[in-house]
Amino acid sequence: xxxxxxxxxxxxxxxxxxxxxxxxxxxxxxxxxxxxxxxxxxxxxxxxxxxxxxxxxxxxxxxxxxxxxxxxxxxxxxxxxxxxxxxxxxxxxxxxxxxxxxxxxxxxxxxxxxxxxxx
Amino acid sequence: xxxxxxxxxxxxxxxxxxxxxxxxxxxxxxxxxxxxxxxxxxxxxxxxxxxxxxxxxxxxxxxxxxxxxxxxxxxxxxxxxxxxxxxxxxxxxxxxxxxxxxxxxxxxxxxxxxxxxxx
DNA sequence: CTGTATCCGGTCTGATACTG
DNA sequence: CAGTATCAGACCGGATACAG
Numbered sequence: 001x002x003x004x005x006x007x008x009x010x011x012x013x014x015x016x017x018x019x020x021x022x023x024x025x026x027x028x029x030x031x032x033x034x035x036x037x038x039x040x041x042x043x044x045x046x047x048x049x050x051x052x053x054x055x056x057x058x059x060x061x062x063x064x065x066x067x068x069x070x071x072x073x074x075x076x077x078x079x080x081x082x083x084x085x086x087x088x089x090x091x092x093x094x095x096x097x098x099x100x101x102x103x104x105x106x107x108x109x110x111x112x113x114x115x116x117x118x119x
Numbered sequence: 120x121x122x123x124x125x126x127x128x129x130x131x132x133x134x135x136x137x138x139x140x141x142x143x144x145x146x147x148x149x150x151x152x153x154x155x156x157x158x159x160x161x162x163x164x165x166x167x168x169x170x171x172x173x174x175x176x177x178x179x180x181x182x183x184x185x186x187x188x189x190x191x192x193x194x195x196x197x198x199x200x201x202x203x204x205x206x207x208x209x210x211x212x213x214x215x216x217x218x219x220x221x222x223x224x225x226x227x228x229x230x231x232x233x234x235x236x237x238x
Numbered sequence: 239c240t241g242t243a244t245c246c247g248g249t250c251t252g253a254t255a256c257t258g
Numbered sequence: 259c260a261g262t263a264t265c266a267g268a269c270c271g272g273a274t275a276c277a278g
Contacts (some may be wrong), residue, residue: 013149016220016227021140023251030132039260050252051261064227076259077258086226093215100212101135107205108135108183142271158240169272174241195239196278 019064024049024057026094029083032067033091036082066090138183143168143176145213148202151186152210155201185209 020026024046031037031045043054058081061067066087072078083091101108139145143165150156150164162173177200180186185206191197202210220227 012220012224013146013217015224016216017142017145019227021142021145023136023140026136026140027132050254052253052263053251055261056250066227071260077261079260086223089223090216090219093212093219096212096215097135097209098132100209101131104205104208105131105134108138108185169274170241171243171273172271175271190240196241198240 019060020090020094022057022060024053025061025066026098028054028057028061029066029087029091029094030098032081032083032087033095036080039079039081042081061087138179139209139213141176141179143172144180144185145217147173147176147180148185148206148210148213149217151200151202151206152214155199158198158200161200180206 020029027046027049028042031042037045039051039054039058042058043049043051046054049057058067058069062069065084068082068084070080070082072080139148146165146168147161150161156164158170158173158177161177162168162170165173168176177186177188181188184203187201187203189199189201191199
């Protein structure tokens, strides 16, 4: 059992959290876990994300080595996003959290009443 | 294997991510996993968090049922934060992610060069 | 010790429109 | 289809000072 090691600004936990802790990355990761996907399909799957923000998220994840972007020189243009080995390996721990979410969503919601999350 | 179910605004994944996906909640959860803790110790453990923000985080997590806040009627005042059963159960999947982080931090950093995460 | 009040700025996120 | 440009707002998170 690791004790709390996790709290100087450089610790791995922090670094990773800063990358996948944004609003859309995890959702993208989850979608892509089903296989390679094109921009528009990804957009539909994630739901509610604008093209700009989806592009930002995708670029960041690409630079982080979580996915690759393959452009096909075709008409009409086609771009496919694929999880890297690293991305796939991250999918497992992340899906552990989402599975927890599905089981406990009732509980976590029940106790909220008249407060915004953090403000 | 669950396919992507996760993408209407009401899906469990989204709801939970909106709660623990902020900057400090996970760090607090990890700290508290070692046992009950007082405000100041928590603050030291988490590192770099201001009292205001820590209070916000703590309150939100309390309302979400992840931890309890016990006030001791003493002088000087003492307040202890303890993970609930729910909070402890969340610790497992979350620590799966942080363990992944520790193993792969080198990889995820290596590919970043000249881009901010998402802007 | 354990917070709260106020002020404040940066960042994330989004709507909309437009391009190759 | 797959983005980019621009504009703008909301919110998160922080500094500082103060209170019970």
